[in-house]
Amino acid sequence: MSSYNQGNSSLKGGILFIVSSQKRWIGTCIGGRYQVESLLGQGGMGNVYLAEDLKLKGKKWAVKECLPYEDDVASFMEEAEMLACLQHPQLPQLVDYFTTDEGIGFLVMDYIHGPTLQDMFDAQRTVLSVNEIVHIALQLCDLFHYLHTFQPQPIIYRDLKPSNVMINENDQVRLIDFGVARHYTQGKQSDTMQMGTIGFAAPEQFLGFQTDERSDLYTLGANLYYLLSGGQYAYMTKKTLDQICSNLPEGLTSTVTLLLQENPQDRCQTAMEVKQRLKTLLPDLLLTDSYKQTKKQNMNHKPDVLSSIPDQLIIVGGLYAGVGATFTAISLARILNAMEIPNALVEHPTIEPDLYMLLFGDRKAPQSYSFATKKYTEQQARSDEPWTSGHTTWVPLDPNGWTGEWHSTDSFKLLYTIKKPIVLWDVSTRWEDLSVRELCHSADHILVVLDTSPAKCSRPSARAYLEILDTYRKRGKKVHFVANRSDSGQLPKEWVNALPEAPLCTLPEIPYEEVMRAVWKGDCIQDQANRMEQLYMCLTPLLKAILPESIHKNNRIKTKKSLFSGFRKHG
Template identity: 45%
Template sequence: MNQNHLNPKDCLGNRYRILSIIGHGGMGAVYLAEDLKLRGKHWAIKESKENGQVKNFKKEAETLIQLNHPYLPNIVDYFPPNEKGLSYLVMDYIHGQNLAQKFKNMGNRLPFEKVIKYAIQICELLHYLHHHSKNPIIYRDLKPSNVMIDQQDNVRLIDFGISRRFGHHKQKDTVHLGTVGFAAPEQFEDKQTDHRTDLFNLGAMLYYFLTRGHYYTSSKSLQLQNIPFPMIQVIQRLLQFNPEDRYQDTLQVKRDLEKLQITEQSLDSPNNTSLEVSLQFEHKVIVVGNMYQGAGSTFTSIALARVFHHYKIKNALVEYPTNVSELYTLLNGEKTKPKQYEFLYDKYNSERWISNKLEWTTGYTTWYPLPLLNNTQLIKNGSHTEIDPLLFKIRKPIMIVDISNGWSHPSVQQLCNNADEICYVVDSIPTKFSAGISQDNLKIAMQLKQSGKNVHFIVNRDVNAMIRKLWNNTLPWYPSCYIPNFPFENVHEHIWKGKMVQDEKNIKGKLIEGLYPFISQIVPKSMLERQDNKMNRLRKWFQIQN
């Protein structure tokens, strides 16, 4: 070894044999090494010279060792400064190129759908970092050269040299760091950086890709051409000078990008003219819960899913961990679930997200029930940070989340903040509505309404016009729709037979009629009417043939 770097064939720690130099950084070189204990395994080894940066290098090692996310490299070893003042960090070797190289090799072009895909993955990772442990991690140096693209075409964020732990008690940063062209204004001023700094960095990077390599400066207006207007709106909001005017939550950025992704996918399928492909309304998250126990949130959630199915709109029904497992039994899971099916919340304990190709699907509805032996630890700890990333990986135009009686749970409150529609299910028994828990839930509904959320009452087991009028006078605002009261024995007969009562012909028709006023607020009426007209024509054709 010489004083400045390792040479090919040198061996670090009697285990890592250097093969080549694969890059240079401000603190030292990056090497490709083979593992002498694990034959065939290659690692990247990052070097730091003792030039005042060793403290940062050690902090980077300590930070990365604590993290576990599919879009981050794993750290396997660390060597503190040796007699020559050289430190080494051993991490995953990522086969691929960084986004700066990929962008340049493609002639300063990156397909719009790739920009959205990578941005969504970065949002997932930033959300993880910003909610890590008690002290969020602010990355502060998001730029194309720090984003690797692996062989699976997924992002891997590298170089945590200037990341920092966020402390609410701090009024400013100790040092001002960032890359010109991508850094937020507060990174060069006497101010504190926070999660919104990373969001500005993301906006600057999106601007760079969509303008074929131009850097954003606050002195000129956005120069975006031939870009969908919703994307321009996202970038404008990310690049606001004042952090208070930017997005305040990474998941909201992700959801707005996913809306664009859905539209792009629909436009890329010219041969499929069904409603599910031409669907270009925004991605919707609908939270459904009981005003009081037994009001029927699960029945209502399934009913909504099957009405969306009727209109050929892809949807997902998620049974939230605040529930007692019920959906699995109602779906007759022992017979109907796919073999090798992996429950959604089992993925919480997985080291990486595994795309479930064996989706549990009935028509246009994909089911995400809780397992019968549910590990409730996920919800007991009161944290939404482990749950939300799983939910927002579900790629369906409509996502229905049944939270049952969980309105007061912190994770549900965060879920409601990110939801588009919030539905409280009530039934026709007034005594339950006056109970204490009902009044507590009503207060939550009022608060959500006052914050600008779309809050609905859905009346289940509607009896007659007189009861309906009483409900209208009792609730603080009119219900959005009414589900008829179906005979108790009819419903339970289907459950015992392992059949979905919501798909029974007579019941299904009444559900469509009852839920239509609410559904038409979610999906443009023109789309619903078009599908109804199409089905009426088919029905008449079959009648003529028979």
């Protein structure tokens, strides 16, 4: 079954388009090589036909007819050029485009086999399982992330609806019809045309304001509402999803409610933030194909660690400078390494570089190693050989610092190249950076490192950071405090009461001289057996918060004690 039914209620300046004769081109040859066989679908922006390629015998294409309106040839060219640039297996692949003497444009695209989401919804009498719907939403988040981080300009799709989403034989989502998609222009106050589909489009699409990434996220929320409620429209019911479907998971209904906020500032801000929220609902759906295959192969053996741990982004930063955020991040990375859990530690490019020197990079880094900043901002090819130490991958900043621009899109591109289930991201004290804020919106956990100094906690900058962190907490983010250089039994009561919540765990004070001796040897103090055991015990509450219970129980640390470790303990 193949379907390109697109609906016919697209809005342009409040006027509905009327579709031209559906059968006009059937049986004719257009573009000098495409024999039109049948109508696949129709919509307000034009019809889609099935055509055979007369030059490539037997090859079928989907040919979209773009109706002329207001002699706006530029819109047709923009869609054609946009599609030509897209390189994604779940997006249409443009192979040709042309116009007729009448000014009608045609786009020739790969022919996608499969029903639309609307077809599936109608065929199953509005009964799609929550698992199916969330699985589809996760794929749409990935597609929106690709479009919203597209360079040189983000692409706003603007018309997500069930009839524009196709499902192939592998249950993979394909997004079709880019007729109203547009590049986002920073600083522009309004769109040239207000387009979208009634029932799914964001309020700003009808109010004359500019659309951006958050407009697409609204349409995602509207589609989830429609599918989960059995075909009802949020703008008509005026009810939240939990009021209509009280049996749905709270995490799902709250996410949909957040996406449907009228003010874009009150919605989720990125597709990755939405994905992170949805990921927590259905762990079994989060396994990649390779993870699933590995799990299947190991059914009769020891459970595979990767297949049991959902991907997690953990932001680590300090409430003020010099409090030990990097030390905390390294400690957590090395504990995960000792537990045989793959992880990565990334040093955010806008902070002061420390990690490379602490790891003795001149001696320990691979000879062909290139820094991530060069890969994503200078287009310099980076070696496929990562810098690893056991189960930890190090991604440090260039020790000479980074003076260029680093955007949130660069962060997400880097994140996607790191094939580790747990990624730790050291942001130091740069909580106000836009690129850091975007990461925090997408994070699973945010670790805030501080010490018991009342004066430092009262600094204006510290109070400002706490206010920023509180906004994440209100959005349902897991914000944890870690008290460094402290004893859990001696935390001042007044100090604890002044925090939004008590520290989840504490880290002991390790003599500076001991740390420096390890650094000059090119070692991590955290890898020393006695310190590893101590840090593991201190960070156990955090490990329980980020790891499935079975993993925490079955992967306790395995320390390698030297011949002299006993003397160090007792002497």
